[in-house]
Amino acid sequence: MTHDSLTRRDFLKATGCLAAMGALVACRGEGDACVAPTVAAVRPNIVIVLADDLGYGDPGCYNAQSKIPTPHMDRLAAEGIRFTDAHSPSAVCTPTRYSLLTGRYCWRSSLKSGVLWGYSEPLIETDRLTLASMLKRHGYRTGCVGKWHLGLGWVTSDGETAKADNVDWNRPVTHGPQSLGFDSSFILPASLDMDPYCWLENGRVVEAPTDHTPASKRRWDGGGGYWRAGPIAPSFDFTNVLPTITSNAVEFVKRQERDSPFFLYVPLTAPHTPWMPTDEFRGTTEVDWYGDFVAQTDASIGRIVKALDDAGFRDETLVIVTSDNGSHWPVAQIERFGHRANGNWRGQKADIHEGGHRVPFVCRWPGRIEPGSRSDQTICLTDLMATFAAIVGDTLPSSAGPDSYNILPAMLAPKLAEPIREAIVHHSLHGTFAIRQGPWKLIDGLGSGGFTAPQKIEPELGEPAGQLYNLDNDPAEQNNLWSQRPEIVTRLAALLERYKQQGHSRPTLSEVRT
Incomplete structure (x- = not known):
């Protein structure tokens, strides 16, 4: 089976063969990408x-x-x-x-x-x-x-x-x-x-x-x-x-x-x-x-x-x-x-x-995953918890898998159009944070934060305090847009801080309903 860009109705149709096996599909809302098929x-x-x-x-x-x-x-x-x-x-x-x-x-x-x-x-x-x-x-x-x-x-x-x-x-x-x-x-x-x-x-x-x-x-x-x-x-x-x-x-x-x-x-x-x-x-x-x-x-x-x-x-x-x-x-x-x-x-x-x-x-996964397929969805290894829970029909308690998103929709329908994740947080050896949303990646600081020199750079007066890259246009992370796009810096920095403070990045059930 080949899949074009899919929304909720498309996904239900594409995975209809699973219904006979007890599949349950829960989505964020009409027209949105599915987030929890089981x-x-x-x-x-x-x-x-x-x-x-x-x-x-x-x-x-x-x-x-x-x-x-x-x-x-x-x-x-x-x-x-x-x-x-x-x-x-x-x-x-x-x-x-x-x-x-x-x-x-x-x-x-x-x-x-x-x-x-x-x-x-x-x-x-x-x-x-x-x-x-x-x-x-x-x-x-x-x-x-x-x-x-x-x-x-x-x-x-x-x-x-x-x-x-x-x-x-x-x-x-x-x-x-x-x-x-x-x-x-x-x-x-x-x-x-x-x-x-x-x-x-x-x-x-x-x-x-x-x-x-x-x-x-x-x-x-x-x-x-x-x-x-x-x-x-x-x-x-x-x-x-x-x-x-x-x-x-x-x-x-x-x-x-x-x-x-x-x-x-x-x-x-x-x-x-x-x-x-x-x-x-x-x-x-x-x-x-x-x-x-x-x-x-x-x-x-x-x-x-x-x-x-x-x-x-x-x-x-x-x-x-x-x-x-x-x-x-x-x-x-x-x-x-x-x-x-x-x-x-x-x-x-x-x-x-x-x-x-x-x-x-x-x-x-023969018979479920299309051979030779490819997905460009942004995913994280934290996502295995919610994905496996979906496969076995489990409902995760609020205390479990707080940063885990179900990526089963992308496995079964690789050209799913809507992003499954709101954003993803990266972390380096020395504790440097980054957050990625769509093509935008914000790094909270200068330097690599890891093995590559320089590990850390103190910003000079008037210079960018961190790094901002558009990975669609600049996958090699060479053109720092921190100063040119302050509105994106502000938005992503606020999202990262919210994720830190609230203790989870995966939406709770109440947040999904609203």
């Missing part, structure tokens, strides 16, 4: 593969000039839908994971900038609704395999705050995936460059990190190393981490039966540093260690999707592949390899500019 009777399996630091320009389906072969992501895009204007809620790891699982911007939490570490306290409250706990109450079996990086309830030998020398490795963590709706988990505590280097299965350390590893050298070649010094399990192998995650995800799929749906969340450790491709992939691309590791990441995605298809779950599974932020790929690397890991967008991981948070987002 497919309650379907209850598909749901698999999210969240790559770590995969750039918008790495997959070939997003960048025809990419120097890295990504046949598995490209095939998924050909079999489903590719979103061109998808964003991580933060330009770095932990905040994105928080927001993806809760539908809530992380800057509303206690973490206002930066990321957590391997011994950090849990960030998500046990009473906060997550994707896993929401789906579990609808009969889903839930699993998490990969990089956690949201804090764990380590038990310590002295009752003090957890650190490298006082964790009781023999005691299960008191708070982790199992506290947030996951039936099973096999995780790394944080990033692959953060100690402790060990695996936890269902809250227990598999092998205690009784050895110690020195820090590797910071370098862009020689394995793209960098990991910090710290406790390490005797058999822990950096190179084997990605294969281990992949194998455990595949095993989760193989254990599933047809009597109830399942939800699998696979936050990969790759292609985040250290770049550690196995021998099978070393030397297979033109982009050295990084390119080889992206190629291996793509192959891991392919293995997980193949496991779904081989097990007979293909037609009843929604697969989503995306990234937690942009690639850590500075200008020097672009010049060295001629590869634009973040496409033509400005900046890189951690930055407030588009390269920091515009990410690939590919979905496949």
Whole structure:
């Protein structure tokens, strides 16, 4: 089915085939774009593969000039839908994971900038609704395999705050995936460059990190190393981490039966540093260690999707592949390899500019999503909460998913005319805010707010205090219109402040009715 620009009536007609399966469609009002269609009777399996630091320009389906072969992501895009204007809620790891699982911007939490570490306290409250706990109450079996990086309830030998020398490795963590709706988990505590280097299965350390590893050298070649010094399990192998995650995800799929749906969340450790491709992939691309590791990441995605298809779950599974932020790929690397890991967008991981948070987002759901389709809707990874709730026919309480919009209409009707979101808020490593509405993007400050220099610029007298770009005319964010368009600056600044103060950006039911 092909879809022209759609309003409410068009969408109802286009998705009429869903009515027989118990679809319920709720819209803002006559003539407006649909915001909450549900497919309650379907209850598909749901698999999210969240790559770590995969750039918008790495997959070939997003960048025809990419120097890295990504046949598995490209095939998924050909079999489903590719979103061109998808964003991580933060330009770095932990905040994105928080927001993806809760539908809530992380800057509303206690973490206002930066990321957590391997011994950090849990960030998500046990009473906060997550994707896993929401789906579990609808009969889903839930699993998490990969990089956690949201804090764990380590038990310590002295009752003090957890650190490298006082964790009781023999005691299960008191708070982790199992506290947030996951039936099973096999995780790394944080990033692959953060100690402790060990695996936890269902809250227990598999092998205690009784050895110690020195820090590797910071370098862009020689394995793209960098990991910090710290406790390490005797058999822990950096190179084997990605294969281990992949194998455990595949095993989760193989254990599933047809009597109830399942939800699998696979936050990969790759292609985040250290770049550690196995021998099978070393030397297979033109982009050295990084390119080889992206190629291996793509192959891991392919293995997980193949496991779904081989097990007979293909037609009843929604697969989503995306990234937690942009690639850590500075200008020097672009010049060295001629590869634009973040496409033509400005900046890189951690930055407030588009390269920091515009990410690939590919979905496949055979029979529901049109193969080879594309959506230009502006979406955010926070939107998965409301979208999954719509799919299973749930109504989110006002305390859940405050920044989550249902993007199912765009998945099913990719040329939907009206924007689903009123606006989207971006956030950088160092806490710089930006807000985007339509083509306009306002950045509350000067500088990148992240890794790219200068990180912060103090405005001089009479100079703009921030940045304003029209992305339709200036996608590279080169022409700052702050001084020329004060009315847009005022409007967007007020909207950003309202979102901060009211505690939500998704309209409440009362706001929708008015």
